Amino acid sequence: MSELIDKISICVERGKVNLKAPFPPDLKEQPGADEYTREALEKGETPEAILQACNQAMENIGGKFSRNEVFVPELLMAAKAMNVVMEHLKPYFKSGNIKSKGVLVLGTVAGDLHDIGKNLVSMVIEGNGWKVEDLGSDVKTEKFLKAIENCPGCIVGLSALLTTTMGNMAKTVVEIKKQYPDIKIIVGGAPLSARAAEEMGADAYAADPQEAVKYLNSWAS
């Protein structure tokens, strides 16, 4: 890993957003994820390498959270720093030849506020020529149904990061399939698996955005 990418990764894990950010106190008045990412891209580091390092940083902070070494405020700051990095990377992932192959209605299910993974999925899918109707996080079933009604022929993507919200995901899948039996649903997120997807009646489970793209492209052709 290059020195700059290493610095970005540290800033994400420690929640150091930018130069002005006073948190964490020991990194006060030092550049943050914002400045280092801009510099890294200017110096030719690839968006993929930056993203990979940031994903690892989020893994690390998640592990610390599990071990009670950090708490929700630290997670929030890490998420904020990660979002700043993603803002810089967005143009690279969206710069594909945008001739829409179809529409993906995407959201994180009810009760779940985690949206970083979902946003990443959205960027990669858009970059691969799909239009994404992003409904955000904590999305109730009714909102998905309304979006589907307004978008005939769409595919639906559901994300969940909590084991406790997988139940809400299953309910959403069942309700969508009841009203729109032919619609394709793809699910993803850390606690999901192919088996869980099958049990809830979804058409596919994608472990990452690239796998989601593969399914979408296969359904479009």
Ligand code: B1M
């Ligand atoms: Co939370 N959180 N969190 N959190 N958080 C986890 C998920 C957790 C694993 C941490 C831990 O304990 N180690 C744990 C869940 C345990 C469980 O249920 N098994 C947890 C918990 C417990 C909680 C709270 C309950 C904490 C509390 O309040 N006591 C609370 C719940 C709030 C709520 O949602 N109601 C909470 C809150 C938060 C923050 C708000 C502080 C913040 C989220 C900010 C935000 O998203 N805007 C946060 C964060 C940052 C995390 C961790 C550290 C990082 C998540 C992340 O962004 N990862 C996370 C620990 C971890 O993941 N190791 C954790 C990076 C992201 C790129 O990966 O989201 O997995 P990911 O997305 C991947 C794939 O999963 C996949 O592609 C993405 C890119 O590769 N993917 C899809 C995702 N969706 C997809 C959809 C697809 C296809 C692929 O098709 C449609």
